[in-house]
Amino acid sequence: MFLAWNEIIKNKLRFTLIIGVLMLVAYLVFFLSGLASGLASLNREAVDKWDADAIVLTEESDQSLTQSSFGSDAVDTIDADETAVLGQLNAIAQTGDEKANVSIFGINSDEFIMPEITEGKEFTGANQVVAGDALKDDGFKLGDTISLSSTEEKLEIVGFTDEARFNAAPVLYTDLDTFEQVKFGEAAGSESQISGVAVRTDDISGVTNEEDLAVIETETFIESLPGYTAQSLTLNFMIYFLFAISSVIVAIFLYVLTVQKISMFGVMKAQGIPSGYLARSVIAQTAILAAVGVVVGLGLTLLTGAFLPSAVPVGFDIPTMLIYGLVLIVVAILGAVFSVLTIVKIDPLKAIGG
Amino acid sequence: MAVLELNRVKKSFGTGHKKVDALKETNFHAERGELIAVIGPSGSGKSTFLTIAGGLLSPTDGDILINDTNIATLNEKQLSKIRLKEIGFILQASNLVPFLTVEKQLKLLDKVKKDNLNKGQLEQLYKDLGIGDLRAKYPSDLSGGERQRVAIAKALYSNPSIILADEPTASLDSDRAYEVMELLKEETKNKKTTTIVVTHDIRLIDYCDKVYKMVDGVLELQQP
Numbered sequence: 001m002f003l004a005w006n007e008i009i010k011n012k013l014r015f016t017l018i019i020g021v022l023m024l025v026a027y028l029v030f031f032l033s034g035l036a037s038g039l040a041s042l043n044r045e046a047v048d049k050w051d052a053d054a055i056v057l058t059e060e061s062d063q064s065l066t067q068s069s070f071g072s073d074a075v076d077t078i079d080a081d082e083t084a085v086l087g088q089l090n091a092i093a094q095t096g097d098e099k100a101n102v103s104i105f106g107i108n109s110d111e112f113i114m115p116e117i118t119e120g121k122e123f124t125g126a127n128q129v130v131a132g133d134a135l136k137d138d139g140f141k142l143g144d145t146i147s148l149s150s151t152e153e154k155l156e157i158v159g160f161t162d163e164a165r166f167n168a169a170p171v172l173y174t175d176l177d178t179f180e181q182v183k184f185g186e187a188a189g190s191e192s193q194i195s196g197v198a199v200r201t202d203d204i205s206g207v208t209n210e211e212d213l214a215v216i217e218t219e220t221f222i223e224s225l226p227g228y229t230a231q232s233l234t235l236n237f238m239i240y241f242l243f244a245i246s247s248v249i250v251a252i253f254l255y256v257l258t259v260q261k262i263s264m265f266g267v268m269k270a271q272g273i274p275s276g277y278l279a280r281s282v283i284a285q286t287a288i289l290a291a292v293g294v295v296v297g298l299g300l301t302l303l304t305g306a307f308l309p310s311a312v313p314v315g316f317d318i319p320t321m322l323i324y325g326l327v328l329i330v331v332a333i334l335g336a337v338f339s340v341l342t343i344v345k346i347d348p349l350k351a352i353g354g
Numbered sequence: 355m356a357v358l359e360l361n362r363v364k365k366s367f368g369t370g371h372k373k374v375d376a377l378k379e380t381n382f383h384a385e386r387g388e389l390i391a392v393i394g395p396s397g398s399g400k401s402t403f404l405t406i407a408g409g410l411l412s413p414t415d416g417d418i419l420i421n422d423t424n425i426a427t428l429n430e431k432q433l434s435k436i437r438l439k440e441i442g443f444i445l446q447a448s449n450l451v452p453f454l455t456v457e458k459q460l461k462l463l464d465k466v467k468k469d470n471l472n473k474g475q476l477e478q479l480y481k482d483l484g485i486g487d488l489r490a491k492y493p494s495d496l497s498g499g500e501r502q503r504v505a506i507a508k509a510l511y512s513n514p515s516i517i518l519a520d521e522p523t524a525s526l527d528s529d530r531a532y533e534v535m536e537l538l539k540e541e542t543k544n545k546k547t548t549t550i551v552v553t554h555d556i557r558l559i560d561y562c563d564k565v566y567k568m569v570d571g572v573l574e575l576q577q578p
Contacts, residue, residue, distance in 0.1 A: 002458075002465050003451075010453035010492065267449040270410055271508075272438025273466050274431075349410045 003278070004285035018253050019293045025246040026297025026328055027304075029239055030321050034305060036235035037320065038313035043231075044222045046105070046132070046166040050084070050113050052198035055221050056207060059214045063224040065195050066090065070213070072176070072192035078208050080199035084111035087179040088195040090169065092149035098139035103166040104129075104148075106179020106194070113198055115173060120159030123174055126181075129155045130173040132164030137310055146172075153182050167225050239324070243331050250335035254286060258339040262346055270348035279340040283333060290332035294325040356383040356419070357515050357548040358407060363416030363426075365402055376402040378571040380416070384564075386515070387546045389539050391559045394568035400552045401520060403568060407550065408441055408518045409433040421515060438467050442509030442547075444519040444538075449505070450493040456504050457489040460511045470512050482544075483507050483537060499530035503537065510541055517542070517549040523558065535561040 008015045041048075056078055061068035065088045072085055087106030092099055107113045109122055115130065120142050123130055131140060135157075140146070146155040155172065164171040174182075176192050184193070199207055199215070207215045216224070223229050258265075265278055298321060305316055365377040377399050384390055394400050405411040406418065409425045410433075418426045420440050425433060437443075450459055463470050471479060480486040483503045493501055502522060509517050519538065523531035535551075539561045542549040551558065559565045565576040 002462065003454075006458060007453040264449070264451060267443075267445065268451070269434070270408070270437065270445075271443055272434050272436070272441070273462075274434055274438075277466055349405055 001281070001284045003281040004288060007285065008288065015289060019289050019296070021249060021253070022246065022290055022293025022328075022332065023297045023300070025242060025249065026294045026325065027300050029242045029246075029324055029328060030298055030301035030316070031304070031314070032235055032239050032242070033320055033324055034301065034314040034316045036232060036239070037317045038315035039231055039235070040228070041163075041315045042165055042168045042313045043225050043228045044166075045163045046103075046171045047218065047222055049115060049163055050198050050218075051200070052084070052112070052218055053201055054199050054204050054207060054215050054217050055086075056197040056199060056213050056215050057195070057221075059212050061214075063214070063216050063221060064226075065221075068195045069193055072194045074210065074213065075197055077210050077213075078197055078199060080201035080207050082112055082200040084108070084113040084198045085176065085192075085194045086113055086196050086198055087176060087183065087193065088166075089150075089179065089183050090167075091151075091182070093135075093140070093146045093155075093172065094149070095140055095144040095146050100135055100138040100140065101169040102131075102135070102172050103169040104172045104174060104179060104182060105166075106174055106176045106183075108176060112200065113173075115161035115164060117159045118162050120157070123158055123178075126175070127153060127155050127178050128158045128174065129178075130159040130161050131157050132170035132172070133160045133162050134165055134170040136160065138170075148182060151182050151185055153178075153185075155182075167228075243327055246328055247331035247335040250286060250290065250332040251338050254282065254336050254339040255342065258282065258342050262342070265343055266346050266348045266350065269346060275344045275346075278343050282336050282339050282343065286333050286336040287329060290329040294328050298325060355386075355422075357386050357421060358550070359383040359417075359419040360407065361417045361419070363406060363413045363418060365399075365406060365411070366414045375571050377406065377413075377573075380573045382407075382566070382573060384516070384548045384550060386548055387543060388563045389542045389549045389561060390551070391562040391565045392550060392552045392568055392573070393554060393556055393559065393565060395554060398568045399571040399573075400554075400568045402571075403573060404518055404520055404550070404552045407516075408443065409437055438512065440515050442512060442514040442517040444502070444505050444509045444517060444522045446521040446524045450501060450508070452493055455490050455492055456485060456496075456507075459493075459504060459508050463508070463512050467512055471510075476511065479507055479510060482540065498525050499533060502526060502530070502534050506534070506537055506541065510545065510547070513545075515548060517547055519549065519551045521553055521555075522551060523553065523555060528557075531555065531558065 057068035058070050075083055075085055085108060089104045091102055091104055093102045117130060140157060142157055144157045180192060201207060204215055204217060268278060305314055308314060360380055360382040363380045367374045367376055392400050392403060406413050413426055417424050420436060425436055454462060483506060485503050485507060488496060488500060523534050526534060535558050538549055567574050567576050
């Protein structure tokens with residue numbers, strides 16, 4: 001640490017530049033992780049809010065909520081601690097000149113899918129909806145009457161709830177009767193048609209014996225959302241590649257610095273200073289540079305996040321960012337291994353010109 | 355008792371018809387408090403002798419005893435410990451660590467070795483070498499003579515029994531060169547160290563107790 005720190009203090013510009021590069025890599029990693037998290041939330045936050053263990057869909061729906069449809073009496077065949085029926089429909093909502101893609105959830109207000117109200121009140125009558133507050137950004141407000149693209153039905157926003165987006169669209173929560181009217185209009189039958197049943201249970205395998213129904217664990221269900229897995233994998237691969245790239249960048253920088261100091265290290269070794277001490281010094285220096293780069297990168301990311309418009313889907317998950325920061329420091333130290341090997345191999349005799 | 359002893363030490367490079375005997379069978383011994391010069395032309399084997407004596411180069415044959423320990427049989431790790439404990443090196447271009455102040459050049463040795471000079475002895479060393487005012491300066495802020503005095507301080511700070519100096523005055527003008535030799539002589543006598551100076555500058559031999567001449571790998575003691 002003694003050598004490492006003193007070298008940094010003496011060569012501030014050189015090491016500031018190296019820290020700058022590490023900081024930019026860390027900034028990119030943190031920002032991508034925020035983007036990955038934000039985009040994931042965009043798809044799944046309404047589902048996460050259920051806090052359900054699984055969802056029952058029709059077998060033939062291929063794990064797609066939109067493609068699943070069955071009679072609500074099937075709930076009687078489901079064995080779980082708690083159940084919540086759900087009808088789902090995608091639509092385009094319009095109020096005045098404002099338009100937005102929405103996902104309509106038909107639910108029973110006394111079941112666990114019913115969200116907490118953050119503004120206004122729960123729906124109590126026909127054609128009332130509680131909207132995800134992301135719709136506020138699109139110009140929707142409390143008391144607005146909404147017309148939908150696929151029906152003549154008009155809906156009234158009576159309340160708002162937070163964190164309510166499904167597959168990137170804000171959710172409109174309403175009762176099952178209204179949902180049926182919106183989805184089937186005059187064709188609505190006497191028995192409610194639903195898309196799925198969310199369940200809370202410790203025994204997922206025992207939820208149903210019906211052959212035409214499938215029980216899908218919540219995480220699997222989310223991963224099956226259109227585009228979700230591809231999008232997550234793409235961003236995660238970018239992050240993992242950045243880890244590898246940062247390791248290589250650090251390795252190159254440190255190797256160049258080490259090569260420039262071969263003669264000095266050789267003299268030190270001739271004087272009896274052990275290779276282990278010099279190697280530890282390089283490792284300590286790398287850890288200092290990487291830690292400073294990561295901390296500054298983290299601060300810069302959070303600062304940037306504070307100024308981003310709400311339309312940018314970033315969600316900074318601090319524990320994830322701390323883990324990524326730690327990984328960056330570890331891969332940087334791995335990058336220093338080349339330099340350590342170089343130091344170990346230095347022949348003091350050659351270094352002093354013997 | 356000899357602090358440094360070389361018995362029938364040889365060093366050859368290459369094999370067959372390319373074999374070069376850089377150091378022919380050499381016997382040498384140095385006592386505590388002696389300042390010894392090894393002179394000779396370039397390529398005569400002076401540096402080979404010094405690097406073998408300092409445990410930086412293994413001999414082809416023979417024994418090298420430092421305070422009765424035969425270092426010819428030691429591995430690199432053991433040699434490193436011997437160099438740290440017993441030997442102080444002063445090299446041609448001083449070779450100080452460029453990013454450490456004068457004070458920290460010495461502190462570095464505290465990080466790897468415990469029995470260096472104590473605070474009082476260090477202050478005396480600063481005084482003797484006239485570098486007390488240079489403590490906060492980096493090598494790049496020092497003149498050639500100052501750098502060489504700091505290198506001497508560094509070599510002495512670890513309290514070694516042997517100082518090996520390779521052309522310590524090569525980069526200095528005559529006045530500075532004499533000044534450095536005077537300092538080496540004083541410190542050798544004061545601290546009862548054994549100092550071996552390899553040089554091609556015969557003007558420096560007046561400061562030395564014994565003079566060896568190296569010619570074509572053969573080391574011969576010169577008569578006074």
